Amino acid sequence: MKDIEEFGRRLENLLKYGNIRGPKRTISVTSVSFCPLKAALTTRYDVRFFGEKNKERILGQVLHMGLLGLIKDSWSYLQGDIEATPEIEKEVSYELGDGWLLTGRIDLVIGEHVFEFKFLSDWSYEKIPENLDEVDEESVLNAYTEQLNAYLNILPDAEFGHLWIFRHNELIPWKKLEIKKDSKAFKGFLKRAKGIVKLIESIENGELPKDPEPRFEWECKNCIFKSICSK
Numbered sequence: 001m002k003d004i005e006e007f008g009r010r011l012e013n014l015l016k017y018g019n020i021r022g023p024k025r026t027i028s029v030t031s032v033s034f035c036p037l038k039a040a041l042t043t044r045y046d047v048r049f050f051g052e053k054n055k056e057r058i059l060g061q062v063l064h065m066g067l068l069g070l071i072k073d074s075w076s077y078l079q080g081d082i083e084a085t086p087e088i089e090k091e092v093s094y095e096l097g098d099g100w101l102l103t104g105r106i107d108l109v110i111g112e113h114v115f116e117f118k119f120l121s122d123w124s125y126e127k128i129p130e131n132l133d134e135v136d137e138e139s140v141l142n143a144y145t146e147q148l149n150a151y152l153n154i155l156p157d158a159e160f161g162h163l164w165i166f167r168h169n170e171l172i173p174w175k176k177l178e179i180k181k182d183s184k185a186f187k188g189f190l191k192r193a194k195g196i197v198k199l200i201e202s203i204e205n206g207e208l209p210k211d212p213e214p215r216f217e218w219e220c221k222n223c224i225f226k227s228i229c230s231k
């Protein structure tokens with residue numbers, strides 16, 4: 001009976017606050033790597049369920065779910081000498097202060113190894129860099145790298161990050177980038193997350209920033225907030 005009560009409480013929180021934990025407010029790790037205003041508006045108005053979806057994103061999500069399911073179902077064939085139990089879609093959180101949480105869901109954790117799988121459309125195998133030194137400043141790979149670094153810093157036993165980049169049309173071969181744990185970069189990431197909290201609070205006071213600064217030049221093009229944003 002306790003389980004059902006807990007389920008009811010979680011459902012109520014989800015309906016009321018947009019997350020299962022209740023009034024604690026959450027910012028997703030994923031959103032911190034993009035435009036702060038977009039992150040603030042998305043968090044404040046909980047716009048997960050409309051607008052942003054498109055064919056490519058949906059296909060990416062399906063491929064993502066399929067790969068995680070395959071790893072889970074075939075682990076006994078895949079594990080080789082690995083003794084650690086794989087944790088799929090592991091939920092993590094980090095206290096930002098004042099009731100705010102930074103939250104995320106990691107694709108796969110195996111012992112001290114943390115994996116993120118990304119599926120890109122319109123990228124040839126050759127176009128995906130072999131290592132991080134080759135990554136252009138405007139590349140979305142920078143966002144993925146810092147998200148993975150955030151997970152490495154949030155999870156106490158995590159040491160090694162693996163960013164595996166697949167393409168929509170041809171899954172094999174894929175590129176495997178290794179990410180080093182960087183606590184200084186994580187501090188900068190937390191600072192941006194706290195900046196988003198401040199923006200949300202300004203929005204709640206009826207203020208929208210006059211000169212918002214997207215993280216990447218290309219973000220405004222497809223942004224659902226374009227019609228209300230001064231950019």
Ligand code: SF4
Nearest residue numbers: 035038220223229231
């Ligand atoms: S239009 Fe550009 S600056 Fe405005 S919220 Fe969207 S991404 Fe950010």
